[in-house]
Amino acid sequence: MRLLKRFCAIFLSVMLVMSLGIVTAFAAAKTGSLTLKDSHGNVMSNSTFDAYQIISWNSGNMAVNGTFKGIIKNALGITSSDDADIMRAIGNLRDKGTAAAKFAADVKAGILSMNPKAVTTAQSKDGKFSSLPYGYYLIVQTSVGEADGTALSDPILVFIDKAETEVKVKVSAANIEKKIEVPDPADSKNKIYVDSNTAAVGDKVNYRSLSTIPVYPDDATNITYKITDTLSAGLVFDADTPINVDVVDVAKDGSITVVKNLKEATDYTISYKDNGQTFVISMNGANSDSNLIAWGKEGYRIRVTYSAILGKGAALANVNFGSTGNPNSVKLEYTANLSNIRETDYDTVITYTNKLVIVKTDTLGNRLKGAVFELYRNGVKVDTQTTGDDGIAVFDKIQQGHYVLTEVKAPAGYNKMNDIVFDVEAYNSGSLRIPNTKFEIVKHGNAEVAASYKAIWVVKGECTNAIIVDNCNGTLTTTIKNSSFKLPGSGGMGTTLFTVLGVMLISAAGTMFVVYSRKRKSAAR
Template sequence: MKSLMKKVFAAAAAIATVFGLAATTVATANAADNATLTVSTTDAKFAGKTVNAYKMFSATVSSDGKAVSHTLTDKWKPFFKDSVGLNGATDENINDKANDYVSKLTGNDLVAFATKASNWAQNTANGITADATATVSADASNGKYTATFTGLDYGYYVVAVPGATLANANSQYATLVSVHSTSVNADIKGALPTVVKTVNGESATSAKIGDPLTFTLTSTIPDMSAYSTYTFNFKDTLSKGLSFKQVDSVKVGDTILTKDTDYTVSTSEGSDKNTLLTVTMLNFKNQQTNAGKTITVTYTATLNKDAVVGGHGNTNSATIQYSNNPSTGGTGESEPSKVRVFTYGFTVDKYTGDNYDDAATRLAGAEFTLTPKNDSTPISFVRVNAGSATENAVYRVAKADETGTTTIITPENGKVEFQGLKNGEYTLTETKAPAGYNKLASAIGVKVDGQNNGTDTTNATVTITYNNNNGSVYNQTASNGVIPVQNKSGAILPGTGGMGTIAFTVIGVLVIALGVAWTLKRKNA
């Protein structure tokens, strides 16, 4: 008899300690079922998102809160029978088997179970709905974005954010949480689709107008188990200063996908003359076997004549449009990933006089070429503005399909702007001086050094340094990007030959002749 009683109490204790909770007595009726569950995250991408809570097991907690028993809800029985595949599970024993199965899960097995449970719950084919829904706060409090469920029954819940079907840093997709008291806290699990964009392999770069640029969009294939179909599109916005050329490749891992079979490409013009690029994935659900692998889009574009010079640069941003609700077929959009392409310039101020100031005389008609350092081919420019007594002349780098000029001419106000240059060293050569002035004896070395902070919206910092002997040491800084270039007027130099000496000789002979004649006249008198 004693042996039988020990077995009865042992069985009761085992049920009471399911999921690792210590039991000191057989559970009794709950004192109250009015629990609050607060889930939180530090990830701002979850702000405003919906969170669903699915009750897998109901719970009965003892009056002292030290013992808990769990009962599998009817709607979750098919999950354990069909998806988990418990051996020998029947309607009569499914509760005990499910309790036993979950209580023994640890580590990666528990994480995998949470993923499977979350996907099963969200799959509309299984016909269950969330027991409670909450919304993540739009603003962080104490560094966290929170969603609060109130009035919950005690139980064991699967908590998931629709669309968060990518593993987080701990390889988790969903939260499993025991609600056994009136106030419970847990973390939001999983990650939302994101995209990382680079230009020439960086978050920002410099280029001259007409340069080709390579953009790469990188994302991760989500787990689409909960979905019958899945939307996954790359959406890219190129600023007005960037001209789209073509999509070079779309890859899953190292496998190249086929255009018009696996994806399509479309472009349209935005409201401010920018380019809207969309790479639409076709039959993306077929990529389920590649969940967790990277997917990359590579395309090329060029910096064009509308490029912003300096300033905040030419911004290019991309997002992922993705399915975020298997029940409604809704979609969400990732946070944008931005890159910036910068192009720079400087100004030459041609003057004469001993002092460089506003009162100095400016010179028109000086001609220059600009060549990359250690290169013999001058850069071709398009004249945007010829300049005047009050306006600077403006020249920008010519694109490959434009007819430009390599000769830059200063206007009446002496100032000419060189625009559309990338970082680097250049040689500025005066090829012709204004009439009446001596040409510079040496070329001028110019260094363009633009610094920027990638995706921030602050302006770039551009430093223009130069030297007057085209050397490698740039020992002078151009204030506000202006390089003063002085010309000196030509001096009147002495000459030989011509009529000058002949005239003096003739005059001398005449003087002598007149003197002789006068002397002879006096003798004869």
Template sequence: MKHARKFASLLLALVMVFAMAATAFAQDVDSGSAGEGTITITNAAKGETYTVYKLFDASVSPGGDSIAYTGDIPGALTDYFKADKNGYISATAAAKDGGSMSEGLRAALKEWVKTATESVYAVSDGSALNFKGLDYGYYVVTTTQGEQAISVDSTMPDVTIVDKNSSTPSNLEKKVDNGNVNIGDTVTYTVSFKTSNYDGAGPDAKKILSYTIEDTLPDFLKNVTVQSIIVDNDGNAGTTGDQTNVTAQFAEKKITIDWYDEASNHFLYDNGATVTIVYSAVVTDKAAIDGAGNTNKVTLTWEKEGDPDPGKLETEETIYTYAIALKKVNEKGAALGGAVFELPFYVEETPDAADGAYIYAGTTQGTGLINRLTTPDDGVITIKGVAAGDYEINEVTAPAGYNKLLNPVIVTAVKTGETKTQTVFYLDENGNVVNQATATKVEYVNNNIAAVAVLVVNKTGIELPFTGGMGTRIFYVAGSVLLIGAAVLLIVKKRMNAEK
């Protein structure tokens, strides 16, 4: 036996927590073997199933200074264990991550125990759990909380593990697929949390009967539809483990999932299972523009047997939408009405009565929707409910007497964190926007919403001739001048010829 106590220490380093203390109250489980080894699990979660799998045999030298591990290495574990020519097994570097079990080995053990046949298991009553009569060997202990690898031999026949169990539900999370939205967009929320069958530790733990998820679902959301509710019994959200689909929709903004069946006196799902709820909703024109955004809170509560005070966790998620605006002026800064602009999207034909802004309505034409807007007398057009980004707006008709813009107007919606707007622009004597406070001052003010604004300047056009007006008189005058000039030239020429 070449494997000394140093190798035993290496394997023991894979144990998550060791303790050597005995426990006054315990739940004994007979392994069915005639061995002398014992594995004790303290702080066992009430209602949790603990399973002990034997991976390798162990033998100890007469002096107790050397331990050897033998047996067959499963194919799924060949990257983590190796055997020498005498058949003695040791751990590879891939099995360790510092002083802990590597994530690779942990994942490999999880797969191996699915097909392992030599095991003993028990459901904890909340007291210490003693697996007795075990043969010496290298064991893997599993729960829904994880795996622990330990060695039981004559030098340490009684091993105690302090379980890091979760005695209350935890890890409540809420996420949205897109926090930057247009009014009318469909957003998808995902809420997940890790469950526990009991609240508390030991014999005093309270049985959890049900879980309730409540979302505030404010009026900036409508058409709320639950897409899926999945209880993942292997405890890992998003994996393809032992999953159960639950069918339910929000009723009075709540969803309740029964967790314990009192008729059959058993839990419906595993301790430590992960619950994931996916639901969609449409963003309405009640959404706040910019500012603090649009937040909806989710609250998780759980009903405990014999306890009128439910447990509770809370979290929230926020989505944002914005507004854009333009102000039409001449080169002197005076407001211009009558300019027609074409948008790259549609808006509701009638502006919001509360703030005067047009409401974003998507990119598809429909009844009551328009994509051409005419500036009123104050020259201002405001549009709310757009996502952050660049928008290209084209002038299709200029005000009478002004040149139409040759290039589109670009306005960029960004988050400002404000709830109202006061934007100042300055124009030089030629009507160009400049950065100098001594020039002509022009303001865009909106006390109701925050809008990213641009100043659009039209300059006076050159009047072209038209029938019946000054244009024909210009032609008459010009023609007369030409005739007089020709007559003078003719007279001068005749006199010159006569003098010759």
């Protein structure tokens, strides 16, 4: 808009000079350079542009390019072919942003309907033009470099009237962000969105992705816009919670306003692959092109929400316990320009879980069967487990929280142990307590993420020496022995002592009975 105002000012000056019959100081046509930069001030060296001079400025005279005069008149909606009338109509657009943008788009469409290469004034393959004759230009971006945005910019109107001119091009970067919805640790009534969390087997994990929409030109067609979401093997889609897709407006403070709830089959389709672990949302409705163009210009985003169950059914065998998490990744595939489809990197979030392995032994290390344990987290019963022939019981529903482990039934002949009270915490690294929003995951794909981004589990409490964190895999183990929890060991004197005492009492009673009987018989005689 600033360049359009400058054109208007110069046009008026030229008209004044010409009306007064003053000879200009221009001895010959002058040229200048044009550099195109992105919003960060970087030269768009990886993009290509075509320049079309629609008005020339030569030796103080301004003239409309006859090749484009009909196109310009149609774009302005005027019938006059007089150059001064045409330039005056262009100048009137200086305070009308929408009208100026429409004018540029209409002129571009008219030129592209011709043989554009035959009428191009200059071409740039590095974001720079040199030696452009002074005048008014339409600049059309023809391809997008990897670092220069993700969609062709709208056509640009620029006036070249000095040695060097710079223009910042509004480029559009598409991206997608994945988050896990969890209760706010500071206030459980509120929700926060994080990159990592902990959950127990059987828990529901709520996911949200937000993807930006490139700013496409009005004439863009056959736009590709696909969201691919992949769960790792330990996660299963929650059939009771549908996949929701909608268009949202995200404010600077992060608050979200729903613009439109999208409908499957009408606005998008969903397909599944990888045995149902991956779904692909494709924006391919009847009006998808016009919708994406409009939403992109408004700065709206596409939001996808759904839930998964950790370790549901057969997936339990694939759950990563301890330090290795259960990732969920998403990527965006989109049209970058008229002939190029591009993909974002994966954005990944991770859910960690753990398990507590109980080993029940006597003082000699022999495994004991039949011990029944109950585990409580934050005052709520988690599960009940019984040691098998191997003396082992496993609680596979461990996440962060305050725990009490109780032995409700001891093996025959043994006393129950004292309760073990402990707290479980998890960290990503150093002081990054899970859940957190600062765990930036830069690896691509679920396998690399699961291997590279691990949780550090910490056990605290009065009996922390009873719960051991495995240094290799991070799982929790406790070995319950007589020496630790005052349980009679197997093979101890508990039952033997009672047996011996019983035999002695019976023997004494029998002896006394015999003696007493003999005395009675002697007295009777």
